[in-house]
Amino acid sequence: DMALISRKGSALVRGIHEKQKRDNSRQRFWELAGSKLGDILGVEKSVDEIDADTVVVGEDGEVDFKGNARFSQHLAVSDFTKSKTISQQRQNLPIFSVRDELLQVVRENQVVVIIGETGSGKTTQLTQYLYEYGYTVNGIIGCTQPRRVAAMSVAKRVSEEMETELGDKVGYAIRFEDATGPSTVIKYMTDGVLLRETLKDPDLEKYSIILMDEAHERSLDTDVLFGILKKVVARRRDFKLIVTSATLNGEKFSNFFGGIPIFHIPGRTFRVQICYSKTPCEDYVEAAIKQAMTIHITGAPGDILIFLTGQDEIEATCYALSERMEQLISSTKQPVPKLLILPIYSQLPADLQAKIFQKAEDGARKCIVATNIAETSLTIDGIFYVIDTGYGKMKVYNPRMGMDALQVFPISRASADQRAGRAGRTGPGTCYRLYTKNAYENEMLQSPVPEIQRTNLGNVVLLLKSLKIQNLLDFDFMDPPPQDNILNSMYQLWLLGALNDVGDLMDLGRKMVKFPLDPALAKLLLMGEQLECLNEVLTIVSMLSVPSVFFRPKDREAESDAAREKFFVPESDHLTLLNVYQQWKANEYRGDWCTDHFLQVKGLYKAREVRSQLLDILKTLKIPLTYCGPDWDVVRKTICSAYFHNAAMLKGIGEYVNCRNRMPCNLHPTSALYGLGYTPDYVVYHEAILTTKEYMQCVTAVEPHWLAELGPMFFSV
Ligand code: CDP
Ligand code: MG
Secondary structure (H helix, E strand, C coil), rough: CHHHHHHHHHHHHHHHHHHHHHHHHHHHHHHHHHHHHHHCCHHHHHHHHHHEEEECCEEEECCCCHHHHHHHHHHHHHHHHHCCCCCCHHHCCCHHHHHHHHHHHHHHHHHHECCCCCCCCHHHHHHHHHHCCCCCCEEEEEEECCCHHHHHHEEEHHHHHHCCCCCEEEEECCEEEECCCCCCCCCEEEEHHHHHHHCCCCCCCCCCEEEEHHHHHHEEEEHHHHHHHHHHHHHHEEEEEEEEEECCHHHHHHHHHCCCCEEECCCCEEEEEEEEECCCCCCHHHHHHHHHHHHHHCCCCCEEEEEEEHHHHHHHHHHHHHHHHHHHCCCCCCCCCCEEEEECCCCCHHHHHHHHHCCCCCEEEEEECCCCCHHHCCCCCCEEEEEEECCEEEEEEEEECCCCEEEEEEEHHHHHHHHHHHCCCCCCCEEEEEHHHHHHHHHCCCCCCHHHHHHCCCHHHHHHHHCCCCCCCCCCCCCCCCHHHHHHHHHHHHCCCCECCCCECCHHHHHCCCCCCEEEEEHHHHHHHHCCCCHHHHHHHHHHCCCCEEECHHHHHHHHHHHHCCCCCCCCCHHHHHHHHHHHHCCCCCHHHHHHEEEEEEHHHHHHHHHHHHHHHHHHHHCCCCCCCCCCHHHHHHHHHHHHHEEEEEEECCEEECCCCCCCECCCCCCCCCCCCCCCEEEEEEEEECCCCCEEEEEEECCCHHHHHHHCCCCCC
16 A cells, blocks of 8 residues: 555545545434435345455456555545646556557558557547657548447547647547548548448548547447458558457457457556346346445445446436435435436437536536446546446347347346446446346357347448449458348348349439438438429438437426427328428527427437538439428328338227238327327338337328339239
């Protein structure tokens, strides 16, 4: 401990005093509040169920602290980071100690793999080192991310570190949003954006170096990029590629490029104590809430990170946590330590996302409730407790529904270890696994199945076909997708008229690929041109490309539902979206108007922006905007032409079956067609979602003879 004191200086001593003061008041608080609180929170119960078991996650570079010493360590470290300047913080990152060696391997090799723990500085520092070294003389530095949130937040951080405006020297590009400029030399982007750039510039001439970040995630677009960039590397001797990964699967990447060097950034992580649940957990959301409250009341300082599966669960959990905090506050006269509850998921507006990086006020504890977005793509300092529910959402091709669906799955052991590791970044931490040790050891997969092997490949096929790759089965995939997946995706593109009978790209397909949209949405736009209602369809496509614009606050459900119903166009959810947008436009795109009508202002602004970008693409293709006026039947017919593969027919009240495979699919209670006494015989839907049962999302009534006319391969009169 002496060594530590001398290293951390007076911050540690201060920390110990602080700790003793707080510890005493916490202890008193707990005694006074006593059993009553235990009842409210079920605290004792959840503590009992936990079976403690210490394992070391990652390398252990520090002394193992126990008891009080461990507590003071928490305070010391966080006090320490707070007072540091940005440049000191940069120099304190593990990657800094190997800066020169790194630049040397990059100089001596065209392609390298770099492995380093999450938080070691790969994403934020590597680009800057390369910039400082001069790699932007003949091109710019690109860095790909599988997630939009990461691309945005990292670009923001790096622009701060480099003291430049975001969008100037450092920028980012995600679908429908380009925050780069003429002087941008470090560009963060989603892997999907770079993939689309290869359509216009197959050799990626404007880049001198590309960092494929988070390669371990094995996102669909990253996997396709691997094959494409391998060719660029062979064609351009002046081009360099760096593949980075947070896990130890570097061999695979290295072998793919013919045995390139693997560079390890030395780790600097702390012990993480793992606690398993003794019995399988029935309600992991409830268990997570209890565990978080227990930690907050009884645990030493340190922020909490909870892993859940998706937006709804996260919002419900945040709500429940704040409710229990209120209960706690009203049931005692003692001061209750503050808990700052923060959600994070990909659809959360950017300004709210940024909040997770802010420091909580003194004495308050942060509790971040996240999807697996916080597993590796975002590094949040100060986390000492991780609560891992053991589940995550994955996009999986569901043969029963004939399409991709986001489904909840148990995570893999690799993901579980990543999640636990988040607790050991700033000091020794604890991870509560809400599943049994047996489940971890015997039920979980070793590592996740790459996305390319489990999802629909419609977009990928279209893209590779436009890159003139004739035989997709020959493409250089690191892990080839199952042949059935490729064939099935080709079949769907054939249905849409994008491919001809022998699998070659048709004119329609060539146009479809110009839009950063799913094939069916791109077709919807192009059919709008043919059926002369492009203006209307363009709005619908834009509205479908943003998160739902309807706002339903927790305590004002009835009021907001009534507001929503006022927009309903009884035969169609698509037309309801069109109606919302057009009314918003008629009200001068006003923000207060949105608020009055329970609409998400930001969502509508985003839709407007998406619309204008799609309009730009239409202009470059010289496709003029056409208007159909007040008669919206033709719009429904256009929707039918792009979605006849998602047709369903009436079976009972509110019950439909898919026309092709007879699978049941239900109207969602939020649909305009629900409960209005109007149930058409035939409908098409945008997508199916699987929750408690199979629901159709965004539904439009269609005439049966349209189906026969537009989808003759399935339907006849
Ligand atoms: O990519 P890797 O996981 O190796 O680390 P990184 O994302 O470069 O993060 C390095 C450090 O930068 C983190 O420990 C954070 O302290 C800081 N950071 C931040 O403050 N805000 C961000 N948006 C991203 C990183
Ligand atoms: Mg990173």
